[in-house]
Amino acid sequence: xxxxxxxxxxxxxxxxxxxxxxxxxxxxxxxxxxxxxxxxxxxxxxxxxxxxxxxxxxxxxxxxxxxxxxxxxxxxxxxxxxxxxxxxxxxxxxxxxxxxxxxxxxxxxxxxxxxxxxxxxxxxxxxxxxxxxxxxxxxxxxxxxxxxxxxxxxxxxxxxxxxxxxxxxxxxxxxxxxxxxxxxxxxxxxxxxxxxxxxxxxxxxxxxxxxxxxxxxxxxxxxxxxxxxxxxxxxxxxxxxxxxxxxxxxxxxxxxxxxxxxxxxxxxxxxxxxxxxxxxxxxxxxxxxxxxxxxxxxxxxxxxxxxxxxxxxxxxxxxxxxxxxxxxxxxxxxxxxxxxxxxxxxxxxxxxxxxxxxxxxxxxxxxxxxxxxxxxxxxxxxxxxxxxxxxxx
Ligand code: ADP
Ligand code: MG
Numbered sequence: 001x002x003x004x005x006x007x008x009x010x011x012x013x014x015x016x017x018x019x020x021x022x023x024x025x026x027x028x029x030x031x032x033x034x035x036x037x038x039x040x041x042x043x044x045x046x047x048x049x050x051x052x053x054x055x056x057x058x059x060x061x062x063x064x065x066x067x068x069x070x071x072x073x074x075x076x077x078x079x080x081x082x083x084x085x086x087x088x089x090x091x092x093x094x095x096x097x098x099x100x101x102x103x104x105x106x107x108x109x110x111x112x113x114x115x116x117x118x119x120x121x122x123x124x125x126x127x128x129x130x131x132x133x134x135x136x137x138x139x140x141x142x143x144x145x146x147x148x149x150x151x152x153x154x155x156x157x158x159x160x161x162x163x164x165x166x167x168x169x170x171x172x173x174x175x176x177x178x179x180x181x182x183x184x185x186x187x188x189x190x191x192x193x194x195x196x197x198x199x200x201x202x203x204x205x206x207x208x209x210x211x212x213x214x215x216x217x218x219x220x221x222x223x224x225x226x227x228x229x230x231x232x233x234x235x236x237x238x239x240x241x242x243x244x245x246x247x248x249x250x251x252x253x254x255x256x257x258x259x260x261x262x263x264x265x266x267x268x269x270x271x272x273x274x275x276x277x278x279x280x281x282x283x284x285x286x287x288x289x290x291x292x293x294x295x296x297x298x299x300x301x302x303x304x305x306x307x308x309x310x311x312x313x314x315x316x317x318x319x320x321x322x323x324x325x326x327x328x329x330x331x332x333x334x335x336x337x338x339x340x341x342x343x344x345x346x347x348x349x350x351x352x353x354x355x356x357x358x359x360x361x362x363x364x365x366x367x368x369x370x371x372x373x374x375x376x377x378x379x380x381x382x383x384x385x386x387x388x389x390x391x392x393x
Contacts, residue, residue, distance in 0.1 A: 005095045007058050017041050018051045031070035082183035091178045123182040125151040152182035155246040160184045161320030162245040165311040172241050191235030203275040221251050221310035227263035229270045251305040
């Protein structure tokens with residue numbers, strides 16, 4: 001999806017006020033009636049329609065008049081609300097190039113005033129699977145809270161909370177900096193996803209480290225569930241960093257053992273294929289090397305999870321409560337494998353084929369960085385802080 005943040009600099013206070021009003025209306029309407037938006041925004045001098053037209057032009061809103069005259073936020077509109085909030089909080093001041101397109105996320109570089117670069121992950125839950133899931137699952141049909149906005153926000157919150165808790169326990173994960181709506185700001189990891197690495201100096205050591213992380217996670221009551229060469233970053237010193245946590249589950253999950261085995265198997269398979277290391281075969285071989293028998297000993301799921309030292313307290317501290325977990329599980333229907341990619345009308349037209357989209361070329365130099373592609377988002381003088389009090393509907 002194109003994220004032209006240049007537009008953001010020209011949006012007025014009223015634009016943000018109306019955008020926020022639509023967001024609030026979406027708490028209980030999939031499509032927010034125009035008159036409700038007007039009421040929530042209650043602009044001093046009126047003119048909500050003109051503002052909505054402007055927001056529509058910039059693709060921040062989607063107009064839907066099939067049932068009544070109404071609007072909803074687009075991903076871009078939601079992006080802008082999160083970005084604006086984070087810029088106002090001083091977390092970053094400019095947005096740079098896109099560095100990753102995940103199955104359900106877009107990742108960009110952002111920079112703060114000092115020139116420190118972070119990674120910004122915008123969750124896009126529902127981009128690929130929500131429609132399919134929605135049509136399958138009854139309980140979603142009548143619950144407006146299960147919309148992509150809410151789900152993307154939960155995914156971001158979960159990712160942020162887990163990253164922070166794991167970081168506090170010394171796991172090799174990015175620093176969790178901040179979270180707002182569907183957006184997580186974290187430290188930028190140096191290096192590349194393991195999938196891009198053709199050769200390693202010490203594949204044994206790297207393998208050991210990775211298995212060590214899986215084991216230690218389980219000892220802390222957790223299974224990554226998407227532990228593979230795409231979600232492990234590695235730098236030139238062969239130091240690893242694990243990313244991507246929205247799908248993690250507890251070792252008490254019904255299918256915990258299966259998810260654990262699958263994570264382990266992914267790593268075995270990758271190392272076998274890419275680095276020609278046959279740990280797996282040796283595992284069954286009683287003459288296996290020390291390394292292999294050591295790995296085998298350590299991968300006994302039931303003995304690992306006996307020492308389970310769950311991170312619940314740390315997670316709750318970041319706002320990741322049992323209710324949030326329950327909501328996510330309801331969406332997943334207890335199955336974290338829903339990869340249906342049928343079309344979905346909960347996303348915008350311009351979002352299909354998002355992988356081809358790149359960040360717009362930047363016309364103006366930003367903060368004082370060597371990266372000329374950064375766009376400064378601080379609008380001099382005027383602060384766009386939006387304060388809207390909810391009105392009864
Ligand atoms: P998804 O959940 O959509 O798979 P990921 O969190 O795995 O998203 O990120 C997708 C890609 O973006 C990664 O493979 C990686 O290349 C890049 N990426 C994600 N987070 C970071 C980060 N903190 N630093 C550097 N690159 C990152
Ligand atoms: Mg990933």
